[in-house]
Amino acid sequence: MTQLLLRHTPVTVLTTLTLLLFGCSPTGSSDQAIRNYAETAQPEDSELASIYRRSCMACHSRGTSDAPLTGDGDAWNKRLEKGMEPLVDNVVSGMGGMPPYGLCMDCDTTEFRELIAFMARPAET
Amino acid sequence: MERRHFLQLLVSTAIAGHTLPSGAAEQSLTPTDANPGGSTPPLTWRNWSGSQQSVPARRVAPRSIGELQELLTASDNRHRSVRPVGSGHSFSALVPTDGILVSLARLSGVLDHDDARCQARVAAGTLLGQLGQPLEAIDQALFNMPDIDQQSLAGLLATATHGTGSKLMCLSGYIAGLTLVTANGEMIECSQDRHPDLFQAARVGLGCLGLVTDVTLQNTRPYRLRKTTEWLPIEDILATADTLADQHRNFEFYYIPFSGMGFTSTHDITDEPLSATPELDQNDGARDLQRARDYLAWSPRLRRLILGGYMRTLAREQKVAPSWQNYTSDRNVRFNEMEYHLPRENWQKAFREVMELVEKRFPEVFFPFEVRYVQADDAWLSPFYRQDSVSIAVHRFFEEDYRPLFAAVEPIFQRYGGRPHWGKLNTLTAADFPSLYPKWQAFCEIRESLDPEGRFLNPYLAGLFTGNTTHG
Numbered sequence: 340m341t342q343l344l345l346r347h348t349p350v351t352v353l354t355t356l357t358l359l360l361f362g363c364s365p366t367g368s369s370d371q372a373i374r375n376y377a378e379t380a381q382p383e384d385s386e387l388a389s390i391y392r393r394s395c396m397a398c399h400s401r402g403t404s405d406a407p408l409t410g411d412g413d414a415w416n417k418r419l420e421k422g423m424e425p426l427v428d429n430v431v432s433g434m435g436g437m438p439p440y441g442l443c444m445d446c447d448t449t450e451f452r453e454l455i456a457f458m459a460r461p462a463e464t
Numbered sequence: 465m466e467r468r469h470f471l472q473l474l475v476s477t478a479i480a481g482h483t484l485p486s487g488a489a490e491q492s493l494t495p496t497d498a499n500p501g502g503s504t505p506p507l508t509w510r511n512w513s514g515s516q517q518s519v520p521a522r523r524v525a526p527r528s529i530g531e532l533q534e535l536l537t538a539s540d541n542r543h544r545s546v547r548p549v550g551s552g553h554s555f556s557a558l559v560p561t562d563g564i565l566v567s568l569a570r571l572s573g574v575l576d577h578d579d580a581r582c583q584a585r586v587a588a589g590t591l592l593g594q595l596g597q598p599l600e601a602i603d604q605a606l607f608n609m610p611d612i613d614q615q616s617l618a619g620l621l622a623t624a625t626h627g628t629g630s631k632l633m634c635l636s637g638y639i640a641g642l643t644l645v646t647a648n649g650e651m652i653e654c655s656q657d658r659h660p661d662l663f664q665a666a667r668v669g670l671g672c673l674g675l676v677t678d679v680t681l682q683n684t685r686p687y688r689l690r691k692t693t694e695w696l697p698i699e700d701i702l703a704t705a706d707t708l709a710d711q712h713r714n715f716e717f718y719y720i721p722f723s724g725m726g727f728t729s730t731h732d733i734t735d736e737p738l739s740a741t742p743e744l745d746q747n748d749g750a751r752d753l754q755r756a757r758d759y760l761a762w763s764p765r766l767r768r769l770i771l772g773g774y775m776r777t778l779a780r781e782q783k784v785a786p787s788w789q790n791y792t793s794d795r796n797v798r799f800n801e802m803e804y805h806l807p808r809e810n811w812q813k814a815f816r817e818v819m820e821l822v823e824k825r826f827p828e829v830f831f832p833f834e835v836r837y838v839q840a841d842d843a844w845l846s847p848f849y850r851q852d853s854v855s856i857a858v859h860r861f862f863e864e865d866y867r868p869l870f871a872a873v874e875p876i877f878q879r880y881g882g883r884p885h886w887g888k889l890n891t892l893t894a895a896d897f898p899s900l901y902p903k904w905q906a907f908c909e910i911r912e913s914l915d916p917e918g919r920f921l922n923p924y925l926a927g928l929f930t931g932n933t934t935h936g
Contacts, residue, residue, distance in 0.1 A: 393569055393570070393572060393591075393594075394569070397591070397593055397594065403794065404794040404796060405747070405794075405796045431507055431508070431510075432508075432510050432514070433510060433511075433512050433514070433552065433798075435796040435797075435798070436614075436794050436795055436796040438512050438551045438552045438553065438614060439509060439510045439511060439512065439552045440507075440509070440552070442551060442569070442591075442614075443525075443567075443569070444509075444523055444525060444549050444552075444565060444567035444569060445523045445524050445525035445567055445569075447507075448507070
């Protein structure tokens with residue numbers, strides 16, 4: 340079946356369609372230094388750090404989900420291209436695997452901005 | 465070539481000479497809110513899938529039980545409804561409120577433990593995913609876990625959340641005791657010995673008896689699991705499912721609609737060294753199934769040929785890991801879900817009817833069906849109350865209208881005696897539950913006695929317990 344289909348399909352069309360259909364998967368290609376930083380970094384402010392530990396860290400420090408790693412400046416800059424507010428809206432509504440309010444049900448938008456800014460700050464590698 | 469890329473190649477090849485007919489895989493999209501609510505308070509609350517939302521007047525996360533009691537007894541709050549929220553993973557309308565939304569997230573962690581009894585008292589706001597390691601540190605582990613771990617302990621117990629295993633109960637079955645703060649701020653501890661009726665009601669309490677602040681879990685000693693995943697024709701799976709469910713500690717299977725194929729997943733206790741074969745990413749898999757639907761819904765035969773052919777090439781996967789690392793996976797592709805728990809003797813008939821219906825009338829469906837086994841328990845509002853059950857779940861991508869599919873399959877589940885998962889979508893009303901739950905009236909009486917003003921009711925729950933849907 341595959342051979343039959345392939346024989347009748349120009350390679351260029353096939354390639355184009357494959358790219359069109361499936362695009363590029365996110366690679367999450369943070370280097371080891373960023374991973375090391377993400378595992379331990381926490382906000383300096385104790386209240387913010389408390390929120391970060393209970394709501395953000397499980398996903399943003401591990402690199403096992405689609406969530407951008409804390410300190411992965413490139414990954415965060417792509418998401419910040421349209422500004423901070425769309426990201427805050429994503430946190431409020433939930434996004435991908437992230438539950439609504441990013442798991443911080445009592446946070447306000449100022450705290451969300453501060454947490455995003457902390458996570459987006461490039462790791463000192 | 466990676467297996468997943470092989471599927472991509474097959475799909476793109478198949479459509480190369482085909483122009484999509486207008487209306488192919490036509491979707492009736494659920495309208496989305498134009499205002500995400502991120503900039504001006506009060507903010508809109510939504511659940512994970514976006515199927516539920518509300519604008520709470522206040523959102524709070526008490527730092528202590530004392531703060532929680534003050535919140536409930538403060539004169540300013542006496543007229544407001546109060547709803548607890550965990551991680552927002554329930555699809556049903558348990559949480560939405562225009563009153564006070566209470567998160568217990570600040571009440572988190574293992575509080576103390578009894579080594580001889582292998583029990584641990586855990587703060588109710590603890591996330592399931594943050595429980596495995598602390599329990600292991602005190603030589604304990606949960607008997608079972610569901611397939612995601614982002615839920616809060618209070619939320620998953622309130623809704624009788626479950627994993628799979630014909631000899632394993634839902635998580636509420638492993639509660640030895642709990643503490644709740646009632647509407648008037650009173651703190652009550654209950655167990656089999658203390659306030660036993662309240663205990664049986666509160667083990668699956670829907671967050672409407674009081675706010676659960678801590679739970680004593682009956683655990684087991686840490687164990688290692690070997691997880692095996694295998695792709696098979698659905699008829700082979702159906703022929704062996706009940707046997708496999710009894711042979712393995714945990715057994716479940718998924719059916720991929722329009723493929724003729726599914727995969728089984730088993731867990732067994734082992735002493736083997738830690739190991740893992742390459743795993744197919746389930747989130748990538750869901751996205752690929754969506755693309756296959758988008759481009760092949762015009763030809764169910766070709767869709768089945770390509771998907772089924774691809775799935776036959778997938779290798780068996782195996783992973784050996786500590787139990788708490790080997791039950792769950794990330795779910796990054798959002799969906800809405802309906803799940804009913806059926807008497808074990810009925811599930812195959814119901815499953816076949818659902819499969820036939822979907823493949824006849826709903827070519828737009830691409831999410832797998834999930835089938836799990838759960839042992840009976842005796843919590844009054846547990847859907848597994850005195851009934852060994854098999855759970856069948858159907859899903860729709862979160863941006864697509866789930867209502868036509870769910871409306872079509874729900875009568876099948878009901879006809880075979882199914883009880884809905886409390887946290888998942890269903891259309892049952894107050895009139896439906898007394899015949900499904902022998903202890904329904906007893907639960908209602910306890911709820912009325914603890915919360916006569918209905919402060920813990922929102923419109924959905926008021927409809928179930930008082931018949932008044934304007935509440936809340």
